[in-house]
Amino acid sequence: MDTLWDRFWSGGMSNPLQSIEQMSYIIFMKRLEDMDVVEQNRARARDIEYTSVFEGKDACRWSNWKHYPAEQMLVHVRDVVFPFIKNLHSEEKTLFTRQMRDAVFIIPKPSLLQEAVALIDEMDITAQNRDTQGDIYEYLLSQLSTAGMNGQFRTPPRHIIRMMVELVEPDVNDRICDPACGTAGFLINAYEYIIRKYTSPPDMLEVDSEGEYHNLIGGDNITDQRHWEKLWSDTFYGYDFDSTMARISLMNMMLHGIKAPQIEQKDTLSKLYNEEERYSVVLANPPFKGGSIDKSDISDILSLPTTKTELLFVERMIHLLTIGGRCAVIVPDGVVFGSSKAHKKLRQMLLEENQVEGIVSMPSGVFRPYAGGVSTAVLIFAKGGATEKVWFYDMEADGFSLDDKRTLIDGKGDIPDIIEHFRGRRDEVPEDRKGKCFYVPFEEIKENNFDLSISRYKEIEYEEIEYDPPEVIIEKIEGIEKQILVNLDELRELLKNS
Numbered sequence: 001m002d003t004l005w006d007r008f009w010s011g012g013m014s015n016p017l018q019s020i021e022q023m024s025y026i027i028f029m030k031r032l033e034d035m036d037v038v039e040q041n042r043a044r045a046r047d048i049e050y051t052s053v054f055e056g057k058d059a060c061r062w063s064n065w066k067h068y069p070a071e072q073m074l075v076h077v078r079d080v081v082f083p084f085i086k087n088l089h090s091e092e093k094t095l096f097t098r099q100m101r102d103a104v105f106i107i108p109k110p111s112l113l114q115e116a117v118a119l120i121d122e123m124d125i126t127a128q129n130r131d132t133q134g135d136i137y138e139y140l141l142s143q144l145s146t147a148g149m150n151g152q153f154r155t156p157p158r159h160i161i162r163m164m165v166e167l168v169e170p171d172v173n174d175r176i177c178d179p180a181c182g183t184a185g186f187l188i189n190a191y192e193y194i195i196r197k198y199t200s201p202p203d204m205l206e207v208d209s210e211g212e213y214h215n216l217i218g219g220d221n222i223t224d225q226r227h228w229e230k231l232w233s234d235t236f237y238g239y240d241f242d243s244t245m246a247r248i249s250l251m252n253m254m255l256h257g258i259k260a261p262q263i264e265q266k267d268t269l270s271k272l273y274n275e276e277e278r279y280s281v282v283l284a285n286p287p288f289k290g291g292s293i294d295k296s297d298i299s300d301i302l303s304l305p306t307t308k309t310e311l312l313f314v315e316r317m318i319h320l321l322t323i324g325g326r327c328a329v330i331v332p333d334g335v336v337f338g339s340s341k342a343h344k345k346l347r348q349m350l351l352e353e354n355q356v357e358g359i360v361s362m363p364s365g366v367f368r369p370y371a372g373g374v375s376t377a378v379l380i381f382a383k384g385g386a387t388e389k390v391w392f393y394d395m396e397a398d399g400f401s402l403d404d405k406r407t408l409i410d411g412k413g414d415i416p417d418i419i420e421h422f423r424g425r426r427d428e429v430p431e432d433r434k435g436k437c438f439y440v441p442f443e444e445i446k447e448n449n450f451d452l453s454i455s456r457y458k459e460i461e462y463e464e465i466e467y468d469p470p471e472v473i474i475e476k477i478e479g480i481e482k483q484i485l486v487n488l489d490e491l492r493e494l495l496k497n498s
Contacts, residue, residue, distance in 0.1 A: 004119050011112035017244055022107055024248050026120055029081055031255045033062045038257075048225075053088065060084040066117055070110035077113060078105050095262060096250050103247055156285045156330060157406075158185065159399060160366060160378075163415045164328040165189045167358070167380055167422055170281045172198065172227050174235065177279040177320055179268040179286070180313060181238030184249035186283035188256045191236060195219040232259035237279065241267040269312050270297045276319050285330040286313035306342035310335055314346060314379070318354060321383035326357075333361075333375040337453035347450035351387045351442060356380075358391040358422055361454040365402025379452075380422075390445060391425045392454045393418050393437040433459040 008019045036052055043050030054061055060081045068076060082105040087097060107113045170176055170190045178186045198221040222228060236258055240246050246265040253261035266273050270293075288310035295307050302315050310332055317327050335343065336359065350356050360378040367374055397413035400406045414436065421428070421437050432438070440457045448456055467473070 004116065007112060007115050007119070011107075011109055013107070013112075018106070021103075021244050021248060022105070023116070023120075024251050025082065025085070025103075025105060026113075026116055028085060028251045028255060029060075029077070030062045030066075030120055032085065035255065035257065057084055062121075066121055070114040073117065074107070074110040074113050095260070095264065096254070099243070099247050099250055099263065099265065102243065156185070157366065157398070157400070158189070159411060159415060160330075160362075161185050161189050161283075161285075162193075163418060164283060164330075164378055165193045166419045167378070168281055168283065168326040168328045170194055172222060172231060172235075174280045175237065175278065176235055176281040176283065177237045177239075178284050179239050179282070179316055179320065180284050181240050181249050181263065182245060182285070184236075184238055184252050184261070184263065186285070187236040187238050187249075187261070188253060188258075190281070190283060191231070191253075191256060191258055194231065198222045234262075237262040239264055239266045239268045239273070241265065267293075267297070268316055269293050269299060269302065269309065271299050273299060274301060276301065277322050279320050280322050280325045282317045282320055282325065282327040282329070284313065284317065284327075286310065288332045288335075304342045304346055306340070308342065311342050311346050315349070318349065318383060323384040325383045326380070327382070328378055328380045330376050331379050333377060333453065336377055336379070337451050337456070339449070344450055347452055350379075350381055351390075351445065351450055353384075353386065355382045355385045356387045356390050356452070357382060358393065358425070359452055359454065360393045360395055360418055362395050363398065363402050365406075366398055368402065368406060369404040377452075377454075387442050389439045389441045390452065391422065391437065391439055392457065393421065394454050394458060396436070433457055434461050 004023070005019070008014075008023070013019050013022065032053065036054060040050050040052065058064060059076075065073060065076050065081065086100045086103055107116070165186070170193060172194055176187060176190050178184070181187060198219045200221055219228075222231070236253065238246075238249055238253075238261070240249065240263075243265045246263050249263045250261060253263065286309060292307045293309055293312065298307065298312065299316075301319055302312050304311050304315050306312065314329060314331065314335065317329060321327060335346070338344075356379070358378075358380040360380070362376050362378065364375045366376065393414075395414045395418060397409070398415065399409055399411040399413035401409060417436070425437075425439075433440075438458070444457070445451065468476070
């Protein structure tokens with residue numbers, strides 16, 4: 001990874017977002033052939049016809065041009081392969097083709113392209129190891145230096161994404177949306193959760209030390225082809241205000257086996273976006289580091305008296321959900337306890353017009369090193385009804401050190417416990433609020449200005465410490481002083497005799 005980044009940097013491409021986009025194109029070219037082989041095998045196993053995306057375009061296969069000399073490779077990729085991937089399924093005027101319309105291949109040097117192709121060819125970017133591209137994104141996050149760039153890259157750690165997906169339990173019949181999708185991490189993990197859910201036997205799947213699932217090419221219990229078609233074209237919807245991120249998301253999802261993901265460049269807080277009650281699951285980590293939007297651009301659907309994006313996005317998610325739909329969203333702690341009129345109104349809306357299922361308070365180091373020590377929480381709610389009580393969990397560990405190094409400990413921390421207790425929350429009644437999880441009734445929250453911070457309700461158990469009587473303490477101090485004087489006398493004697 002260091003080598004790949006160094007090559008792009010020394011080759012004159014020092015803009016991280018630009019580098020990610022160009023790397024994505026090259027990875028896409030490689031994985032397109034890999035995925036074509038996988039789909040061919042799937043079709044053969046199901047005894048159905050399959051038409052290769054390379055039919056009549058064999059010259060675009062990675063295996064056919066990856067060993068070209070540098071000058072020939074640059075010309076071939078720029079003039080033949082890149083136009084090919086830009087126009088995939090162009091006869092259908094697909095969303096992918098529209099998003100790729102303005103894409104430009106700008107790797108300037110033949111030697112840089114040749115080196116990048118050689119390095120990526122060596123990486124284990126296969127159906128069994130899908131996260132190498134995600135690793136590239138996460139590595140490049142650490143290269144970002146400006147706050148503006150950091151605002152565009154909102155990718156939370158993958159184990160946190162997986163936890164949130166487990167909490168909302170998406171299914172094959174859901175329509176799933178991320179209104180601030182970034183690199184599409186939530187949508188990809190939701191797809192993999194569904195595939196995992198419908199794969200048998202379970203031992204076909206491999207799990208590594210960080211909880212990552214591999215060999216996710218199953219889904220053998222999805223036997224109706226209509227369900228597959230829905231998964232591939234009418235299940236995953238994502239929006240991002242940045243056109244480059246939208247293109248990266250599209251390629252990332254297609255490389256994970258989702259044939260026609262619905263990813264568009266749109267600002268979902270603006271007047272140009274007006275969808276309501278369309279999705280049964282919403283998963284997101286919207287921008288919240290000092291984010292705001294021009295008041296005149298805010299959608300008329302949104303009623304909160306604020307320009308703060310972290311508040312407006314949560315309201316937007318409420319509008320996006322169908323009745324009974326589930327949402328898990330990462331919010332800064334200010335959302336759960338802020339005292340402004342807009343903060344209180346949002347929490348009142350959540351509690352009185354929806355069902356707040358849970359609040360998972362996360363330790364401040366989870367987003368290091370990209371967002372400093374910002375404190376965050378995962379808010380889980382369902383649309384409609386009213387909240388009777390709220391389940392709280394005080395996450396103390398996420399399986400990695402909470403400093404900038406984020407060293408692997410066990411890759412899990414409290415996450416398995418969170419999932420287990422959340423799923424069993426209706427059957428358990430904690431006796432007190434001294435443990436990691438407990439319930440708080442709505443009326444008590446209402447009396448506290450709809451405050452949803454765990455610190456407001458958790459009971460801190462103080463350990464009583466017994467101290468010696470004052471006269472004993474004085475006696476001990478005098479003894480220490482006498483010993484110090486003796487040691488000083490001995491030191492003086494040593495200096496005299498030296």
